[in-house]
Amino acid sequence: MNEQRAARSVEAVFREDRGRLLALLAARFGDLDLAEETTSEAIEAALQRWPLDGVPDKPLAWLLTTARRKAIDRIRRDRAYAERLAILQVESDRAAPVVPAEAGFDDIPDERLQLFFTCCHPALSAEAQTALTLRFLAGLTTPEVARAFLVPTATMAQRIVRAKRKIRSARIPFRVPGPDELPARLPGVLRVVYLVFTEGYAASSGTDLLRPDLADEAIRLARILHRLLPREREVTGLLALLLLTDARRAARTDAAGGQVLLEDQDRALWDVDRIAEGQRLVVPALTGPGVGPYAVQAAIAALHDEATAFETTDWPQIVALYDVLLQIEPSPLVALNRAVALAMRDGPEAGLVVLDELTGADELRGYHLLPAARADLLRRLGRSTEAAAAYRAALDLVGNDPERATLARRLRELTDP
Amino acid sequence: MKYLLLINTLSPDSTEERPAEGPTVEDFMAFDKAVSDAGVKLDGNALDITTATTVHVRVNGERVVTDGPFAETREIVGGYYLIDVPDLDAALDWAARCPGARFGTVEVRTVWEPVQP
Numbered sequence: 098m099n100e101q102r103a104a105r106s107v108e109a110v111f112r113e114d115r116g117r118l119l120a121l122l123a124a125r126f127g128d129l130d131l132a133e134e135t136t137s138e139a140i141e142a143a144l145q146r147w148p149l150d151g152v153p154d155k156p157l158a159w160l161l162t163t164a165r166r167k168a169i170d171r172i173r174r175d176r177a178y179a180e181r182l183a184i185l186q187v188e189s190d191r192a193a194p195v196v197p198a199e200a201g202f203d204d205i206p207d208e209r210l211q212l213f214f215t216c217c218h219p220a221l222s223a224e225a226q227t228a229l230t231l232r233f234l235a236g237l238t239t240p241e242v243a244r245a246f247l248v249p250t251a252t253m254a255q256r257i258v259r260a261k262r263k264i265r266s267a268r269i270p271f272r273v274p275g276p277d278e279l280p281a282r283l284p285g286v287l288r289v290v291y292l293v294f295t296e297g298y299a300a301s302s303g304t305d306l307l308r309p310d311l312a313d314e315a316i317r318l319a320r321i322l323h324r325l326l327p328r329e330r331e332v333t334g335l336l337a338l339l340l341l342t343d344a345r346r347a348a349r350t351d352a353a354g355g356q357v358l359l360e361d362q363d364r365a366l367w368d369v370d371r372i373a374e375g376q377r378l379v380v381p382a383l384t385g386p387g388v389g390p391y392a393v394q395a396a397i398a399a400l401h402d403e404a405t406a407f408e409t410t411d412w413p414q415i416v417a418l419y420d421v422l423l424q425i426e427p428s429p430l431v432a433l434n435r436a437v438a439l440a441m442r443d444g445p446e447a448g449l450v451v452l453d454e455l456t457g458a459d460e461l462r463g464y465h466l467l468p469a470a471r472a473d474l475l476r477r478l479g480r481s482t483e484a485a486a487a488y489r490a491a492l493d494l495v496g497n498d499p500e501r502a503t504l505a506r507r508l509r510e511l512t513d514p
Numbered sequence: 515m516k517y518l519l520l521i522n523t524l525s526p527d528s529t530e531e532r533p534a535e536g537p538t539v540e541d542f543m544a545f546d547k548a549v550s551d552a553g554v555k556l557d558g559n560a561l562d563i564t565t566a567t568t569v570h571v572r573v574n575g576e577r578v579v580t581d582g583p584f585a586e587t588r589e590i591v592g593g594y595y596l597i598d599v600p601d602l603d604a605a606l607d608w609a610a611r612c613p614g615a616r617f618g619t620v621e622v623r624t625v626w627e628p629v630q631p
Contacts, residue, residue: 220602267624268515270601 111140114157115236116321120208122164123215124271129233129261131168139164209234210325211271217286218269225260226289232257234321235314245311246296283326287335287391290318294339312343334382334392341375341398344368356499360407372402390426393418412442429458437470445474465494469504476511485511516556516598516625517605521614523592526564530588537613542593545612549595554608558595566590589618596625 115136122132139160153159172179216229224246231237231245243253263269274282297311319336326332348366351357379399382392397418404410419435432455440448452471461467472487488508495501524530542560549555566583583590593614599605602622609620 218602220606266627267622268601270603272603274603 111143112236114160115140116209116212116234117157117207118160118164119233120212121161121206122168124208124211125165126168127271129215129264131171133233135164135167135171136160138167207325208271209321210273213286213322213325214273214282215264215269215271217289218264219282219285220267220269221260221263223289223292225256225263226285227292228253228256229260230289230318231293231314235318237314245314279329283329283331286322287331290315290322291335291339291391293318294342312339312346315339316343330382330385331389331391333378334389334395337375337378337382337395338391338398340371340378341395341402344371344375344402350499354499356503358503359401364405367402372399375399375402388421388425390422393422393425397422410441412438416442429455429460430464432458433461433467433470440474440477445477449474449478463494465491465496465500465504467491468494472504472507476507481511515600515605516596517602518623518625519595519597519605519609519612520591520621520623521593521595521612521618522589522621523563523614523618525583525587525590527582528588537617541613548611549597549608554597554599554604556596556598558593558597560593561591563590563592592618 118139119129119132119136122135123129126132142163143156143160147153212233213230216233217226221229228242228246231242232239237245239254239257240250242257243250246253273279293311294315297313297315316336316339319332319339322332323336344367345359345362347368348362348364349357357363375395376399379392379395382389383396397415400411400415400418415438416435419431419438422431423435432451436448436451436455439451449471452467452474455461455467456471468487468490472484472491475481475484475487485508488504488511492501492504492508495504546555546558549558566581568580568582568584570578570580572578595608595612597605597608599608602624605622609615609622612620614620
């Protein structure tokens with residue numbers, strides 16, 4: 098029993114270290130499979146040794162030494178394998194590491210940034226990118242990743258194997274893009290982290306509205322990125338956005354798991370620490386020329402978090418920020434959110450005009466929140482028949498059960514008062 | 515590592531509207547010079563896009579020869595480069611510099627190598 102407890106606590110240490118170890122080994126050997134295999138072996142060895150010998154002073158250094166030894170054993174056993182790695186090694190030696198070592202964490206450089214850029218390489222499908230990032234950087238097991246995306250483990254395993262095969266055979270490099278490439282590549286990495294978060298924040302399907310495990314993983318990934326790239330303002334903006342949005346988590350569902358809309362939320366349940374941390378990050382993210390989309394969205398989230406009530410929210414400022422966002426990143430989805438804020442500033446009629454203009458947009462076809470937003474504005478205008486029709490349209494499109502229940506409740510209130 | 519860049523261009527039969535300013539011969543010559551000077555070009559040619567002939571041998575050994583590319587496609591391979599560069603990023607960089615990428619697409623393929631046991 099005691100040994101099991103020791104093993105569990107050791108395992109907790111590994112959540113963070115697994116990603117670092119894997120990144121170091123992948124950078125060293127240029128091969129994810131070998132990195133993965135030896136990381137697991139090193140952790141297995143630690144699970145056996147540490148409960149008996151005690152946790153070493155520098156756990157990561159111990160793990161790295163052990164993993165390296167295992168890798169060298171493997172290379173000695175298998176000549177053909179070694180030859181292939183030797184070729185890879187020549188290539189990876191060429192790329193000098195650009196990432197500064199993280200001060201105070203042993204004296205081992207943090208190579209996770211390379212791994213981020215490999216896992217989120219645009220030559221991989223979006224699905225593969227999120228799967229690899231959760232698997233290798235968040236340290237989730239394949240069954241955990243499968244559960245997170247509600248697909249069978251075998252399907253997820255296959256997806257990961259295929260992605261790894263492409264990394265190896267098309268030779269997607271383990272490297273951090275140079276300063277000239279970074280602006281083109283970084284948004285891809287941030288997008289993966291953001292997608293993990295949004296899936297956790299409002300599940301696209303299933304019985305739960307929230308999948309907090311995924312939201313937590315996304316925040317953890319954003320924190321790692323922020324530590325590695327502290328001066329990249331969009332990284333700061335993304336972390337701020339996730340914290341400021343996630344701060345409302347406890348108030349977003351009721352005891353039965355039902356959805357509680359922003360206007361009905363008990364604001365006392367909001368996480369003040371997360372809000373404070375997010376607010377501190379928003380400032381540097383917004384300061385300076387060329388503000389990015391995550392920073393602007395974080396500023397919007399901050400304004401919501403700072404409001405004492407839905408009605409007293411600074412809607413004019415929110416509309417202004419959506420205007421900025423529309424300029425940086427014109428999209429019907431942003432326009433939809435702006436219309437909702439506009440309705441709060443200028444009244445439902447004004448919002449409705451904009452929503453009606455958006456109805457034809459391709460990107461919003463099949464998106465339940467467009468008819469849902471129309472329905473709410475029509476309801477507030479007392480146009481009950483049209484509102485009911487819009488709620489029905491939204492019900493046809495919604496993916497998760499709690500959101501469906503909210504829409505159904507609104508519809509009932511209209512048709513059966 | 516060897517990569518094949520397949521330069522896809524709008525098929526001559528396509529009814530789609532062609533961009534007003536397609537790539538010029540000079541554009542391609544400049545690219546060819548760059549790729550040769552960098553020492554990464556193993557081979558490369560422009561292909562005649564109007565004279566494709568397709569061959570298929572049936573199970574019974576019968577040879578079937580047809581005019582045109584295999585399938586009615588929007589795009590056709592109009593040229594190729596075989597290059598030797600360290601990794602996919604380097605290959606993608608060359609593909610992006612190819613004038614064909616601005617007016618069509620460039621597909622980057624790796625040369626298959628047997629998997630080591």
